[in-house]
Amino acid sequence: MSGPASPLPLLIDGHLDLAWNAARGRDLGLDLAALRAGDPVAGETATVTFGELRAAGTRVCFGTLFALPRSGESPEGYTDHAGARAQALAQLDQYRRWEDAGQVRLLRSGSEVAAHLAAPAGPLGVVLLMEGADPIRDARDLPFWVGAGVRVIGPAWGRTRYAGGTDAPGPLTDAGRELVTAMRELGVTLDASHLDDAAFWEALDLGPQVIATHANSRALVPGNRQLSDGMVRAVAGAGGVVGLVFLSRFIRRGWEAGQPRAALEELAAHARHLAALVGWEHVGLGTDLDGGFGQEKAPAGVDRYRDVPLLLERLPPEHRADVAGGNWGRWLTRYL
Template sequence: MQVFDGHNDVLSRLWCAGGDPVQRFARDEGHISAPAARAGGFAGGLFALYSPQARRAFDFRGFRGGTMPLSNPMEQNAALQSVMAEVGIARRLQAAGLIRLCTDVAGIEAAMATGDIAAVLHLEGAECIDPELLVLDALHGMGLRSLGPVWSRPTIWGEGVPFGYDRDGDTGPGLTADGRRLIARCAELGIVVDTSHLTMKGFWEIGDMGLPLVATHSNAWDLCPATRNLTAPQLRAIGATGGMAGLNYATVFLSPEGWKTGRARLDDCLRQLEAMIEGAGEDHVGLGSDFDGAPLPEGMASCADLPALIAAMERAGFGAALIEKLCHGNWLAFLRRVWGA
């Protein structure tokens, strides 16, 4: 079973690690690499362009069992430097034959048919974009087809949610006037708008603008009441608007025990999938691993272990048709609806 995934952070991992990204991706390190993808049936997904405050990987260990406030705002030029470097990494990986950059579903399906990794560029936090939105058009020309206006820090576009527990994502204001201009331009360009990391107010504002509601890597709040997760009304709205919710494998968002200890199991992934399907509907749920950006549950050391998750779905009584939808069918159908090709 091939997996097309809603979110990963391999490009920022490679940028933070330094050295030759082609050599790093070609060897077995991190959650996503060429050998692991071949072993696990990882066929591609949305590859995030993310700007860290410093050139090092984000560490969840600082808030296990507690909270983490919003990060400080980031200067546009600093954010643009890391984003452009990560676009460069993606292009080098493509030149080396390790991934295939895709801008439509036909390209994704062609890559999957030949065993290539289909990579769609996604911007996680739009700090790098200027108020005139010129950088947005430039990135679109480079292949950007998905965008989250914020990560968990404030921007000129809106405010993200802090990482916290025992409360929902109604933590602050939503989109600014500039943020609504950004979203409107994304709609004109056919760029998917991702609400993961956005406050609940911002989530509903995007829905009010008539866009399909998408959370590429968020789970069900009822099973794990973390600020990053989706309440039952949010899940229902995702289904009603023809959107998508992607299961995040991060242990801290899977269960209360995962939040407190950083440890979770594949069974927690299955419970989350069942709750997300109950809320959004089986046509509007997929996988959104957060590979290379989050601690993984037991039995999932990298994308090489995706067959273990699929086997767990089978044991839980998920039928073959549903498993195919969750693994890639729903994402491809959604992207075709947004992109029209």
């Protein structure tokens, strides 16, 4: 039987592309077997449904608004601000339709998170996170998105109009500096996960609240997609949490598709490294499962989302509940 037999701690996931997957044609209300049987997404075995999240004990997640830019692999992606905005607005509408159907509850404040977590049961709580800021016209457009419920923004994915990002070195642009300044003034949190080093340090100098929803350790896996030790210390120094990513190539140095999947013990090594730098209170989950990859690239043993808590068995018993959700829960109730 898949999954741990012991009672599950409350789980909070720092990064799930729920509406983006729905836009790809996946019905997350289906049983996982039914979703897999008719999955419109080729080459990625799905792991996430609302039922799987419940089975894992997930009460809250950061749910993304993710606009995909056009590339050779994604010819349907956006090429300008209008296209990015259209994708994000469609995903926002999807979350609202799920809320109307009782599948999710959108959470906009720390008090709402606290009340949601205190309830004995209920739908999945979702905090809206914009991953890549190209849907935002400019800093003057930020109040619209805040009014729509967005509480966390990552200015970059790859390079955007606002910042250098993953595999795209560069600082904040002029528009990026204006956006991060506006985020600070409106209390919107910066997600540093995809920022290039130059953009990261420049953004932190502007003083926003900061977290890293889904990033592992650069000391174990090189590249600007991961956080250096200095970055980890900076996020923790601002009171933030770093969410661990369940993607094999972010877990094992040099991993490539087709190789044996990275072990959960290797992901636990990232957790221990982060904790050695800043303490266990700054380590959480940011699985990114079904975020453009499926079971084939998840850690060995994580064949469906309900297997996520198996990671906790590799961590010190006294810190498992905090990594599972306690650390994110404290951050959300204090800073959201």
